[in-house]
Amino acid sequence: MAYDRNNVFARILRGEIPCRKVFEDEHVLAFNDINPQTPTHILVIPKGEYESLDDFAERASETEMAALLRATGRIAREAGVAASGYRILANHGANAHQEVPHFHIHIFGGRNLGRMIGKTAG
Ligand code: 5GP
Numbered sequence: 001m002a003y004d005r006n007n008v009f010a011r012i013l014r015g016e017i018p019c020r021k022v023f024e025d026e027h028v029l030a031f032n033d034i035n036p037q038t039p040t041h042i043l044v045i046p047k048g049e050y051e052s053l054d055d056f057a058e059r060a061s062e063t064e065m066a067a068l069l070r071a072t073g074r075i076a077r078e079a080g081v082a083a084s085g086y087r088i089l090a091n092h093g094a095n096a097h098q099e100v101p102h103f104h105i106h107i108f109g110g111r112n113l114g115r116m117i118g119k120t121a122g
Contacts, residue, residue, distance in 0.1 A: 003049040003050070003051055003055075003101070003102075004051075004101050005049070007100055007101050007102050008100055008102075009043075009045055009100050009102035009104060010049070010102055012029070012031065013029060013045070013047060019031035019032070020032040022042055022075060022078075022079065023044075023071060023074070023075045023078070025067065025071065026047070026067070027046060027047055027048070027063070027064050027067035027068065027071075028044060028045070028046060028047065028067050028068055028071040029044075029045050029047060030042055030043065030044040030045070030071065030072075030075050031043055033106070037108060038108040038109060038110050038111055038113065039109070039110025039111055040079050040080075040081050040086070040107065040108065040109040040110040041106065041107070041108055042075055042076075042079060042106070042107040043104045043105070043106060043107075044068065044071060044072045044075060044104065044105040044107065045102060045103065045104045045105075046060065046064055046067075046068050046103055048060060048064055049102075050102070050103040051101045051102065051103060052090070052091075052092040052093065052098060052101070052103050053090045053092050053103055054092050054093070055103065056068075056103045068105070072088060072105055072107065075107060076088075076107050076109065079107070079109065081107070081109030081110060084109065084110075085109065085113075086107055086108060086109030086113075087106075087107075087108045087109070087113050088105050088106065088107055088108075089105070089106045089108065090103070090104065090105050090106070
């Protein structure tokens, strides 16, 4: 499947849609989720055109990969959730209910997140 250049995160990267930015460098942009599930809910995305982790893991350079993971750790630390604990999550595809087809890492924190994963919807 070809990368959809009109997905909402591609539009945020182009500045066509506003976001509440928390971090940016050459390879990475991070911003607050529009519909936060936890007191801290940040989305960390690569600037390159990757649909999901599956695509990113296959095609991204080592530099892009390192930049994304290092930024994720730094953003969580700077958001103040490293000491209390946080969870990262990346949805890929239908069973994971991925909504936006541009690879993103969620950072959840700011409250007790419970254990791991919820029950299936049915
Ligand atoms: P997914 O289910 O694809 O892993 O998560 C997509 C996330 O993107 C959701 O948590 C949703 O609230 C968030 N989101 C969707 N549209 C926008 C938007 O326009 N701006 C921001 N900041 N977040 C968005």
